[in-house]
Amino acid sequence: MHIIVCIKQTPDHEGPRESYEINHDLNIVVPRGIPPVLSLFDENALEAALRIKDQRDDVKITIVSIGKKISNAVMIRALAAGADELIKMEDELFESHKLDSGATAQVMAKTVKRIGNYDLILVGRQASDWNSGYMGISLGSILNIPCITFAQKVDVQSDALIVNRVVDNGYEILTSSLPAVVMVTNELGELRYPAMKARREAKKKSIIKWNAADINLDEGKQLPKQPLVLVSLKHPSIPEKACRYIEASDPQTAGKKLIQLLVENNVLP
Amino acid sequence: MAKRYNFLVYVETDDKGVVTQLSLEALNAAKKTAEEGGASVSAMVIGEKVSRAVEELQFHNIDNIYVKEDVSLKYYRPRKFLAILIKIYRLLEPKLTIFGNSKNSLDFAARAAIQFDIALVTDCVKIEKDKEELLFTKPVYSNNVMAVYAGGSSPCIVTMRSKSTEPSERSELRQGEIIKLGEVDEPASEEYEILEAGALEDGGKKLADADIIVAGGRGIGGPEGFLELQKLADLLDGQVGSTRPPCDLGWVSPEVQVGITGTIVSPNVYFAVGLSGSFQHMAGMSGSKTIIAINSDSNANIFKISDYGIIGEYEPVLCGLISGIKGCST
Ligand SMILES: Cc1cc2nc3c(=O)[nH]c(=O)nc-3n(C[C@H](O)[C@H](O)[C@H](O)COP(=O)(O)OP(=O)(O)OC[C@H]3O[C@@H](n4cnc5c(N)ncnc54)[C@H](O)[C@@H]3O)c2cc1C
Numbered sequence: 001m002h003i004i005v006c007i008k009q010t011p012d013h014e015g016p017r018e019s020y021e022i023n024h025d026l027n028i029v030v031p032r033g034i035p036p037v038l039s040l041f042d043e044n045a046l047e048a049a050l051r052i053k054d055q056r057d058d059v060k061i062t063i064v065s066i067g068k069k070i071s072n073a074v075m076i077r078a079l080a081a082g083a084d085e086l087i088k089m090e091d092e093l094f095e096s097h098k099l100d101s102g103a104t105a106q107v108m109a110k111t112v113k114r115i116g117n118y119d120l121i122l123v124g125r126q127a128s129d130w131n132s133g134y135m136g137i138s139l140g141s142i143l144n145i146p147c148i149t150f151a152q153k154v155d156v157q158s159d160a161l162i163v164n165r166v167v168d169n170g171y172e173i174l175t176s177s178l179p180a181v182v183m184v185t186n187e188l189g190e191l192r193y194p195a196m197k198a199r200r201e202a203k204k205k206s207i208i209k210w211n212a213a214d215i216n217l218d219e220g221k222q223l224p225k226q227p228l229v230l231v232s233l234k235h236p237s238i239p240e241k242a243c244r245y246i247e248a249s250d251p252q253t254a255g256k257k258l259i260q261l262l263v264e265n266n267v268l269p
Numbered sequence: 270m271a272k273r274y275n276f277l278v279y280v281e282t283d284d285k286g287v288v289t290q291l292s293l294e295a296l297n298a299a300k301k302t303a304e305e306g307g308a309s310v311s312a313m314v315i316g317e318k319v320s321r322a323v324e325e326l327q328f329h330n331i332d333n334i335y336v337k338e339d340v341s342l343k344y345y346r347p348r349k350f351l352a353i354l355i356k357i358y359r360l361l362e363p364k365l366t367i368f369g370n371s372k373n374s375l376d377f378a379a380r381a382a383i384q385f386d387i388a389l390v391t392d393c394v395k396i397e398k399d400k401e402e403l404l405f406t407k408p409v410y411s412n413n414v415m416a417v418y419a420g421g422s423s424p425c426i427v428t429m430r431s432k433s434t435e436p437s438e439r440s441e442l443r444q445g446e447i448i449k450l451g452e453v454d455e456p457a458s459e460e461y462e463i464l465e466a467g468a469l470e471d472g473g474k475k476l477a478d479a480d481i482i483v484a485g486g487r488g489i490g491g492p493e494g495f496l497e498l499q500k501l502a503d504l505l506d507g508q509v510g511s512t513r514p515p516c517d518l519g520w521v522s523p524e525v526q527v528g529i530t531g532t533i534v535s536p537n538v539y540f541a542v543g544l545s546g547s548f549q550h551m552a553g554m555s556g557s558k559t560i561i562a563i564n565s566d567s568n569a570n571i572f573k574i575s576d577y578g579i580i581g582e583y584e585p586v587l588c589g590l591i592s593g594i595k596g597c598s599t
Contacts, residue, residue, distance in 0.1 A: 013411040017548065020413040029414055102383075126391075130409050130416075133391050134379035141383050146460035149376045162464070168371045169283070170468040172344065176461035186513070186530065187523045227388035228418040228425075231404065236415045238548070238555050243562070243578045251581040255589020256596070258561070258579060267538055267559045268481075268505070268594075 001156065003049045003061045004115065005083065006108055006123040006135070008039040009074050010096075013128040022233045028097050029129075029233060036074050041124025043078075043191035045184040048154045049122050050082045050192060056156070060084050062115065066107050068095045072207065080194035080202035087111065091212040096129055100228070105138030110215035112143065119178045120161065125150060125185045136183035146176040152187035274308040277363035278331075279354075279378075281371060282314070284468060286321040290477070291369030293436035295429045296329060298396055299367050300437060305398040308364065311335060312445075313357055315350055317343035323447060329437050331445045333361070337453065344466055345373040348456035351380050356453050358385065365396075365403060365420075368428040378428045388425045390418055392529075394433040412529055412548040431477075432533045432556060469524060476525060476532045481507030484527055484554070486544025487514040488564065488583065495521050497587055498542060504594045510534065510554075512544045528553035543583045546571030563587070 011020070011031035019034040038046075046063070053059040061083040065075060070088045079086060089111050099107070112118060121143075126133035140147030146161075152171070153164035161180050165172045166187055194202070246261065248254035262268040276299045280292040299310045311333040314322050319338045326334050337353045354377075358366075366381065368374040370392055382389035394415075395406035403420040405427055476482065483502040485495055495509065502509045510527040511520075527534055528550040535556035542563045544550060547570070554560070555574050562575040563583050572578045579586050 011410070013549075014547070015413075017413050020410045022414065029410055101389075128411055131392060131411075132389075133375060134382070134389060137376070137379040138383055140460075141380075148461055150372045161461075163461075167345075167373055167466075170466065172463055173465040174461045175464055180461075186517060189519075190517050227421075227423065228390065228405075229421060231417045231419045233409075233417075234415050236408065236412065236548075238551055238574055240573045241560070241576055243572045243575045245578045245580065251579070251585040252589035252592075254579050254581065255586040255591075256593035257589075258577060258586075259590055259593030261577070262538075262559075262561075 001056065001059050001119040002117055003052065003059060004112060004118050004121045005042070005046050005049050005061060005063050005078075006121065007042040007046065007063050007065050007075070007078055008124075008127050008129075009036045009065060009067050009070050010039040010127060010129040012037045013040055017235065022235065024233070027230055027233060036071055038074060038078060038191075039124055040128040041126055041184065041186060043124070044186050044188045045122040045124045046078055046081060046083065047191045048151065048182070048184045048188055049120075052120075052154065052156055053082060062087060064089060064108065064111055064115075066094050066099070066104060066111070068092060075207075076199065076202050077194065079205045080199040081192055082194075082198075083205075085206040085208065087115070087208045087210060089210050089215075093212050093217070097230075100130070101132040101135040102138050102227075104135050105142055107215070107217065108135070108139050109142040110217060111210070112139075114210070114215050120156070121179070121181045122154070123181065123183050125183050133183075136181045140181040143179075143181070145179050145181060147181040147183065148174055148176060149183045150185045151182045152185055154182055154184065154188070274306065274364040275361045276303050276308050276310045277357065277361055277366045278310065278312045279366070279368045279374060280312045280314045280322060280326065281369060281374060282316055282319065282322045286316070286318050288322045288325050289369065289371070290436055291371055291429075291431050293329075294431065294434050295367045295369045296331070297437040298429050298434045299365070300330065301434070302365070302396045302398055302403070309333070311361055311363070313337075313354070315342055315353055325439075327443045327445045327447075328439045328441070329445075330440055330442070333448055334445050335361075335448050335450060337450045344463055345377065346459055346463075347376065347380055348459050350377055351384060352453050352456055353450060354381055355384065356450055362424075364424050366424070366426045368426070370428045370430050375428055378426050382426045385424070387423055388420060390425065390427045392430050393427040394430050396427065408529070408552065412552045430529075430533065432535055476508050476510055476527065477534055479508040479534070479536050481505045481538045481540075482510045482527070482534060482536045482554075482557075483507055483540040483542065484510035484512070484544065485515060485521075485542045486512040486550075488543025488545075489515060489520070490543075492520040494543075494584075497584070501540070501587060501591055501594075504591065505538075507536075507538070512547070512550050541571050541575065542587070544571060545569050546574065
């Protein structure tokens with residue numbers, strides 16, 4: 001069975017606020033001094049694929065990454081974790097602020113069609129940069145196959161898909177036919193850490209480079225117009241408070257003192 | 270005076286048939302924006318038993334309440350629900366449709382936007398009116414940047430992040446026309462079948478409703494440390510919360526995650542123990558009334574939004590807190 005995992009390369013989501021510089025003239029975010037990484041929830045999607053591969057001998061995992069420039073150094077982590085090949089869909093057209101979920105899904109659908117045979121497409125619940133969270137649903141709709149969102153467990157039993165889906169205050173166990181798109185959530189668990197040996201071997205795995213022309217997307221003519229207009233970008237303000245520090249001869253006494261203070265100030269009963 | 274536009278709010282209910290807090294917030298967002306722009310506000314409720322919710326909604330100053338009740342609608346089913354929305358959409362032609370940011374609503378809103386080929390803003394925290402245009406604010410880059418989008422002249426769909434507005438308040442006046450939707454075109458098939466569905470006892474709701482939360486982060490070091498936090502929470506009649514890493518590492522159950530991808534909370538008292546104060550976490554708890562930080566790093570971000578702080582290793586501090594409370598109560 002052939003599993004396609006869609007992985008976006010994003011600026012490190014744990015960077016300090018200053019590292020997400022805003023260029024107000026161009027109305028874009030310019031990451032400064034933070035490395036690109038695999039988008040957070042896409043790592044969970046890959047882990048889901050790897051767990052299916054753990055169970056079966058016939059699984060091939062292809063990663064597709066769409067972007068203006070995709071770094072091999074970043075993607076090697078995904079290959080080392082156990083994916084079999086990488087398709088880099090690189091083009092000037094595919095700058096992250098130019099691709100909303102809908103447009104990404106269009107490009108992904110064309111890429112998937114070019115790949116041809118596939119049984120399952122896994123994506124993260126949302127990208128860690130623009131976090132729109134509906135690329136998978138758009139993709140399923142374009143390919144006319146089912147899409148299941150917020151998956152915390154993904155299994156394939158004979159030829160059916162079984163997904164444990166997270167809902168607010170509950171869960172659902174769902175089944176659908178294959179092929180299908182599944183959007184994976186972080187509850188599934190973290191991407192396994194590859195051993196050194198796997199990292200070395202990953203460098204020998206196949207990396208295929210395609211661009212817009214390879215999927216008949218030239219000059220941006222067929223990139224759908226984004227329905228929303230980005231008016232402005234700004235840094236949010238979280239109101240800061242004057243913190244009252246409790247000091248004492250030792251930390252345990254500080255803890256006791258704090259409780260006294262909280263009771264005196266009616267914070268605690 | 271005829272209203273110029275129609276707004277539609279998708280209202281969800283909990284397992285007891287009560288309108289969720291998130292839906293009341295979405296309703297309030299719609300009402301506030303409608304006041305500025307002279308729009309009508311309608312609600313839609315879909316479910317197995319919705320009479321309780323419908324009655325409740327009549328006290329929220331809504332123009333029309335669209336209702337579809339059927340045993341087959343106990344759980345959210347994408348195609349079935351979409352077919353119902355399509356019917357309402359044709360009747361109402363809403364300029365703006367507002368959902369809460371629940372998981373099912375996110376799924377539903379996305380399918381609706383694709384169906385109608387219109388814009389979708391997920392995780393919206395603010396809706397404003399600027400002349401004839403609606404503006405939507407959405408945090409991007411893991412809450413480090415706020416993006417403001419303009420919807421233009423075409424209709425839009427948004428999903429509202431929880432706690433980004435106050436919930437709609439109940440009024441004395443009972444009003445609102447109830448419109449029961451008759452037959453709706455049945456979809457030929459569903460995208461998937463439900464084999465099993467259930468509720469989780471220790472869901473995020475407990476956390477969202479808690480008066481006191483004792484939250485731990487990566488600095489807690491393991492599941493044993495969380496048991497200590499649980500002791501403090503129990504003494505205070507509170508709930509344990511967590512940042513993302515302890516959930517991912519399996520130290521605590523994922524439902525207790527606080528933050529933009531977990532539950533958004535605003536309790537009276539929030540203990541932030543061994544957590545640094547990432548923006549993704551702070552956006553989920555900065556609305557707490559009193560914040561108390563315990564961290565060994567005096568430069569930790571969390572102190573900036575805290576009312577009280579102790580700089581130090583958390584273990585002995587926690588010990589002091591626990592004995593302080595036990596001392597008080599005896
Ligand atoms: C799209 C996206 C969504 C996210 N959603 C969320 C979310 O909903 N919720 C969330 O929490 N995170 C979320 N994150 C992750 C977030 O970026 C941070 O990684 C996370 O919040 C950090 O958790 P932490 O503060 O526990 O860990 P750290 O940042 O590692 O902080 C640990 C802290 O513990 C202190 N410490 C260590 N040892 C001790 C000790 N013995 N005593 C006292 N203090 C000690 C350290 O000084 C440090 O400040 C999200 C990220 C992305 C990209």
